[in-house]
Amino acid sequence: MxxxxxxxxxxxxxxxxxxxxxxxxxxxxxxxxxxxxxxxxxxxxxxxxxxxxxxxxTHAALLSATIEELVRRNDEAVRQAESEMTEFPNVVERAIRILSAMSLQPAFLAELELWGAARTDEDLQAAIRSAERDARAERERVVNSLLAGVSANPNYEVVKALSVEFLRGMALSSILVSNPDHAEKLIAQWIWATNTLLATPATD
Known part of the structure; x- marks a missing residue:
């Protein structure tokens, strides 16, 4: 060697x-x-x-350093899905379907697995928290770009935050339950819920 x-x-x-x-x-x-x-x-x-x-x-330093590369790969998955999903004229539907496709990619699941492992590893948790702060800006940029058409809506920030959490949950569920029909149903329901929120006056 x-x-x-x-x-x-x-x-x-x-x-x-x-x-x-x-x-x-x-x-x-x-x-x-x-x-x-x-x-x-x-x-x-x-x-x-x-x-x-x-x-x-340290092992924690090595694992946390992978987050930047995982985020880069997730960004690539978004760009690939964007180039393929041209048949959806509705901004929200297209954005959610693109993000859904990205959330089922191995790189996204690996990042979530790192989060889970950090629950009982204080050194890894501290290292990942720092790395995720740096990655957050890139993740925000991607989501904001996809949802730019509705960014002026008063409920935009709520929709964005809930959508990100929904996708993480769906990604975790896919690890144990592989049911494309059920996943499609959930995605369709979330698209409906999101469009409903955007059509509803904002509340304090």
Missing amino acids: HEVPDTPEPGKKRATRQRLLDAAVASLIELGVARTTTLEVQRRSGASRGALLHHFP
Whole structure:
């Protein structure tokens, strides 16, 4: 195995870090949080133990660093769904269907799994909370872009917040129950509920 020098060149250092992140994300998606150990990531990446510890001194630091890459992949899933879902003229329906498609992608489910694992791991919880603060702006940008056509509505912020929570819940349910017909029914009901909220005068 090729050993990474103690003082690698900047470009090589970035490449090694990205290789480690790619390995960690692949492991998270394929094996889950419990089996994404530092040894597994080191094996997949081909990096030395010293290189791994240089970039990610702890297991929690390694896992939290994957969030940026997971968010990037989720953004790619949104763009892919946007290019495919051109038959829905209603802004809300199109946005919810695009976000629903994204929420069932492995990268989104892996991010939710990290949240679940953090419940009983204080170090991981602290690391993920910090990483999620940085990722929130990107997530907000994506949702705001999809719902831009109704952003002036007084109930917009409520609709946006509830939609995000709905999609997370639906994604978690899909892990144990794979029922496309039921999922489609829920999505259709949420589209109806969202359009109803947007057509209703705002309340204090």
